[in-house]
Amino acid sequence: MKGKSTKPDSKYNPSETEPKWPSSAKASAGKQKYDPSLIESKWQKIWEEQELYKAIDFDKKPKFYVLIEFPYPSGAGLHVGHVRSWSAMDAYSRKKRMEGKNVLYPIGWDAFGLPAENYALRMHLHPSTIVPQNIAKFKKQCKSLGLSFDWSREINTTDPRYYKWTQWIFLKFFEKGLAYRADVPVNWCPSCKTNLADEEVLTDGTHERCGATTEKRMQKQWLLRITKYADRLLEDLKLVDYSQKIATQQINWIGRSEGTTIRFKIKDLRFKNKEIEVFTTRPDTLFGATFIVLAPEHPIVASLIKSKIKNQKSKIKEIEEYIQKTQSKTEQERIAEGQDPSAGSGQEKTGVDTGLTAINPVNNEEIPIWIADYVVMGYGTGVIMAVPAHDKRDFEFAKKYNLPIKPVISCPNKKFKGAYIGEGKIINSGEWNGLSVPKENIKVVDWLKKKGLGEREVYYHLRDWVFSRQHYWGEPIPVVFCANCAKNKISNIKGTDYAIVPVPEDQLPVELPYLEKYEPSGTGESPLANAKDWVNTQCPACGRKARRETDTMPNWAGSNWYFLRYLDPHNDKALAGRKKMEYFMPVDIYQGGFEHTTLHLLYSRFVYKFLYDIGVVPTREPYKKRRSHGVVLGPDGRKMSKSFGNIINPDDIINKFGADTLRIYEMFMGPFDQTIVWSEESVEGCFRFLKRVWELSLNKVSNRNTSVKLLSKLHRTIKKVSQDLENLKFNTAIACLMEFIKDWRSDKSDKEGLNGDDLKKFLLILAPFAPHITEELWQKLQNSELQQSIHIQSFPNHDPILLEKEEVIIAIQINGKLRDTLSISFDEIENQQTLKRIAKESQKIKKYLKNRKIKKVIYVKGRVINFVIV
């Protein structure tokens, strides 16, 4: 198909200011076959020269910001998954533009991070060489798709002029005490040789990118205090329109849990005055608490071992052994245990008795204190009050170690043996008896508060965000460690030999030095430590010798705020101009992968909220609306991957069918938010559709009026396409366009077919989906040489009067079952009585009505007449 005809754009001269449409394209109208390779690149060039898709700062038209997740430019090139999301949002953007909006649809490159580094290592090249190459490839592919990006705003996270501001944001976090260093258990990936954020580790303990099993390690890390924003990240979901699935997942991830902290006194003298604070969401079961369980990492455990309680030596030994055992358990082992379905609610629980007892504050009962690793230090207070009668895990533990089980909530099923977790009345609980829980839980909490025994408390599942990586290819963290400043107590962090001194703003960016050898060391130290000239620096505070931080930021750092940079990509005074942010923010619709819901999406909301608090950005939330798209699987139904050999390269599809077909296909193949399996045969169907559009537009158009029937269909199509596009229902919008083509082809009422003006309307509504073919046909339709692009025309409105011109088919039912249909003109739709009479006279219906009594007749306007008979 390619290269058979002479190039029609040979006469096109790009140096002329006024665009000249290729005259050869017009001359051969009617005979020319649909050949995308002859038209697509031609128009791409022209659109680019005309800067057709440029968003204007402060334009009078209302702004509309459409955002897609900017890609990591991988060596593999564009994935058909990118194409799906970007083409769909391109169609959406184009429609918004045609509706008179000042649309911002930008693109950039998220090029820092592990994938780029790993790829460069594999290719034995430097990331700084690889990245520009990959970007060039991506860019070329994007352009060959005819996406209406505003290229003048292109950004790249690895550009020092960009990451200067990524570093600047970090300094602001540091300044406000929200970036801090701490010894934390980190997820270490032995394959990538770096630590990872919790969000990057999958449930089975593997790294989401490379699949290697991660290990827990203690290491000094930078953390961002996202937990401080937990409540607002949760609360402000009310301000935005995220799809249910996304909102729910964020809510679960933040994991807010309201409960009560209750203090238990330890009875042992050595722990006199020591209290254990437990967190529970079921304070109503306090009378049923029959033991206390400490997490193995709990500080009391350590002091217990130290105290060497008299006559309890053997016990101490037992405890020490247990602690050692749990610590050596890897994450993987714990999970493996949890996957045994026969083990009740989860793992086989293990624990050890401390020999200590605590006093239940409500009834002064003495209850034993145990240590068990089913209680984790990282959540709540790291201690629980165990109520085996009403908690599955406690129940299992009590059974195993023969601890008492005391029911305090009445269970409707008297024979029930196990932990009853349902609602009921409180029993065996003194003054509380008779209260219905959870309904009257609040009374219990108030009671505890009044007596000074407990306080309301909220805990979150969300943890602070581990923000440092021991890798080369990332933004350097802009701080230095200075021994001199520590000695002189200048900005020292307690208990360290080095003061952390932030690099002053005017010295940003701290540029990433060029390193020949950048492989991860595996020792937990960043390869940047080898760049001696770079590491050894002057302290910006005291001027003495100091060391730079060698850890870099995670690959999420650059994507935290990139959508702001699009608004003002060349600003060197601020991350973006305030006025521009006020004009364009918030993002009207943000479209991206579901897998980023608790990663990038949550992170960037947090960072944005912080920027809001320090007065940098103008709105509370960055994204007004968020939607996700489904994954595109290979033809074999598996995830596309090199090892399966099932990767579809968009270039191949473009070469064979053209970009318009590829775009249409990816939008048509199924609902946007659903997973889809690639099917080459179905691609051909879309190509056929465009071919028919081409043939009909050139051959079945005249100056005569379009038949009423077809005209009515056209206007219904306009309405449907407009609505569907608005609701991101791309698949049905295209189906409807196909239907129209089918009707047009089979329209026998007038051989001349469609009137030219009506064809224009059809092309206009097809244009967002298939920009090239529609532009070509649009230009062919014009009489003069110079015409404005179809893509800056107004999106047509449907004429409600024309909608009604067609005949209406009404279903006639007997007792809700279809028995006949009735074809009437639209004018008759209101004549209920007449319609019922006609329906009754139908031969088929008569048969059913014979000798039967009509109880009721229901008429649904224009849809159904239903005879209810006995």
Next chain:
RNA sequence: GCCGCGGUGGUGGAAUGGUAGACACGAGGGCCUUAAGAGCCCUUGUCCGUAAGGGCGUGAGAGUUCGACUCUCUCCCGCGGCACCA
């Protein structure tokens, strides 16, 4: 275990409580062609029937309704997320 989303022809999928299966693919038949390809036309949920026509059909079962893929309840299955989170 908890939370969320689903279950419709041979396949991808359509259906504000109102004609289930739009649109597309595939398959079968025909036309065109020396042939192949492309294109065009017809058929295509299933069962009975030559046909007209009729029965059955949206994971299973019940319910609400004149009418249920759609709403309610119970259950089964699949996918995704979280998970010894107190």
